[in-house]
Amino acid sequence: MGGKETLKPLIELKDVSYTYPDGTCALKRVSIRIPEKSIIAITGANGSGKSTLLLIMAGLLDPQEGCVRFRGIDMKELGCKVRHEIGIVFQDPDDQLFAPTVYDDIAFGLRLLKLSEKEVRARVYEVARELGIESLLSRPPHRLSGGEKRRVALATTLVLNPPVLLLDEPFSDLTSYAAEYLMNLIVRLRDFGRTIVFTSHDVDIVAELSDYVYILAKGQLVAQGKPNEVLCNDELLSKAELRPPTPTIIYRELMGYGDKCPIKMSELLSILNKVTALHSHNE
Amino acid sequence: MPKSLLSSFLNGIADVLEVFSFERKEDAKLFDDRSISISLLMLAIAVSFSKTIYSPLILLLLVAVLTRLFKVNVRYTLKVAGVTAIFVIGVTLPMALYQAYLSCDVEGGLGANLISIVSDVAIPLILRAVAAATVVTLMAQCLGLTRLMKVLRGLRFPPKLLFILMLYIRYIPIMLRQLVKLLSAREARLLSKSKVKNSWFMLSTVTGSLLIIGFERAFRLQMALKARGLHYDLIPTYSGKISLPDLVFMTLMLGLAFVLVLM
Known part of the structure; x- marks a missing residue:
């Protein structure tokens, strides 16, 4: 993926502002371009407007100012048609799960598409197998653990096969093993041509996963760019009340400040291996 | 508490209320959805207006047979029946006690009056409520929420x-x-x-x-x-056909409903 100018936008938000009825200003003139077949991260501190931005992108909230375009067409003109194109997984899975069994919840969207019960069953089982939740299909969603609920919530959206997937804080409540599994799944989905936008305040995950990063602070866009350009910039990060990724901190502790800091654990390990090899060669 | x-x-x-939101697949259904829903609704209405203790008892027996026939989970029906019984007892018992207290001076003692009111009024009332609730539960379980809504849409709701x-x-x-x-x-x-x-x-x-x-x-x-x-308009109208077995089933059930009211 290239720089900002070369990105072909699938979703475009231009000068979007949103204020909640209680007067809380969630977004102030935010402009974002989401390119196709990429993983985009939106990061920032709590209350920075990440979730609101995602709801606007999904067409679930109408911005008071600015416009949202999907494939160049105004979202308002598209209306309900956009639901088949954009899937969203909410921050709290309890908001999304309401059917008596996990199977019914996953099948809900498919039944609305008036598919035959045979096809519904096949697709539900396919997604359940993919996410490792086959054993949960007959259980009521409210009896599941936080991580299981999150996977079921993801399945309810994935089953509809939307080209764009919006994930609101998908890694909260997950164990490190489950988070790694989800990260691999997101990468696989991108490789299959999906566009994934996720919000997270975990800079390490943003660094590992994203192709492009947007940083929000108090409802305003403070930075955007490739992760290795943005996430090493202490000044930008401090504006958003974020800290640099763990590999960057370790690198700086060991090597001092450099021009190109590693942001991924694999990058740090590669540097450390090189340094160790050099040391042992000198000895 | x-x-x-x-x-x-x-x-x-x-858990009990959730019984009504279960979905049921359409494969291997015995009768048309419309004939099941209309018949069972009529039975529920009929038993609510019945006068004797025998009507709800007959209906409860029929529900047991239909539960087996339609292969629905008897546990859910029992759950709803139990909760309905508790609620109705909770309402009728204080009323029976009060009524027995009021008529205490006129005829006999409190105990005798209470027994008479409970056996003549409270028990038939409880049985009627339980029988009606089990029939509605059976209908909800037989069809599932979406299919039931489709039928109701077909009935011009x-x-x-x-x-x-x-x-x-x-x-x-x-x-x-x-x-x-x-x-x-x-x-x-x-x-x-x-x-x-x-x-x-x-x-x-x-x-x-x-x-x-x-x-x-x-x-x-x-x-x-x-x-x-x-979208609210996404509940489609039911479009099944009523066959001869459906007509026979519906006639039998409506006939029974008529008998239950008359009993």
Whole structure:
């Protein structure tokens, strides 16, 4: 993926502002371009407007100012048609799960598409197998653990096969093993041509996963760019009340400040291996 | 009321109400959805207006047979029957006691009057309510929520009303479970051991929070449903054909409903 100018936008938000009825200003003139077949991260501190931005992108909230375009067409003109194109997984899975069994919840969207019960069953089982939740299909969603609920919530959206997937804080409540599994799944989905936008305040995950990063602070866009350009910039990060990724901190502790800091654990390990090899060669 | 009992009660009610939101696949169905729903609805109405104790008993027997025939889970029917019985007993018993007390001076003692009122009025009332509830549960289990809504749409019910009804059926158990969570959170903040007084105090303080949380939750649930492509006009009209076995079944059931009213 290239720089900002070369990105072909699938979703475009231009000068979007949103204020909640209680007067809380969630977004102030935010402009974002989401390119196709990429993983985009939106990061920032709590209350920075990440979730609101995602709801606007999904067409679930109408911005008071600015416009949202999907494939160049105004979202308002598209209306309900956009639901088949954009899937969203909410921050709290309890908001999304309401059917008596996990199977019914996953099948809900498919039944609305008036598919035959045979096809519904096949697709539900396919997604359940993919996410490792086959054993949960007959259980009521409210009896599941936080991580299981999150996977079921993801399945309810994935089953509809939307080209764009919006994930609101998908890694909260997950164990490190489950988070790694989800990260691999997101990468696989991108490789299959999906566009994934996720919000997270975990800079390490943003660094590992994203192709492009947007940083929000108090409802305003403070930075955007490739992760290795943005996430090493202490000044930008401090504006958003974020800290640099763990590999960057370790690198700086060991090597001092450099021009190109590693942001991924694999990058740090590669540097450390090189340094160790050099040391042992000198000895 | 100790917290565990209150929570168990609310969770139990949520479980019971959830029976009505189950879905059932269309494969291997015995009769047409319309004939099942119309017949069972008529039976429920008939038993509600029956005069003797025999009508609800006959209907309960029929429900047992149909439960076996339609291969539905008897546990759910029993759950609903149990809860209905508890509610009706809770309402009728104080009324029976009061009625017995009023007529105490006129004829006999309190005990004799109470027995007479319970056997003549309360028991038939309880049986009627339980029988009607089990028939409705059987219908809900046979068809499942979406199929039932399709049938009602076919009977010219307004789609918006059906959509609201569908959401209500799905949402009330969620709200009850939310209430249990709120109560548990309040309970956790009590420093002393939970007492009956504290439980009642918590119940009174939780109402406002529940309303606000319920509103917020409803808003987010609405967005989640919208995101998955739901629109109130998406409940399709039922389009099955009524065959000869359906007609026979419906005639039998409607005939029985007529007999139950006359009995």
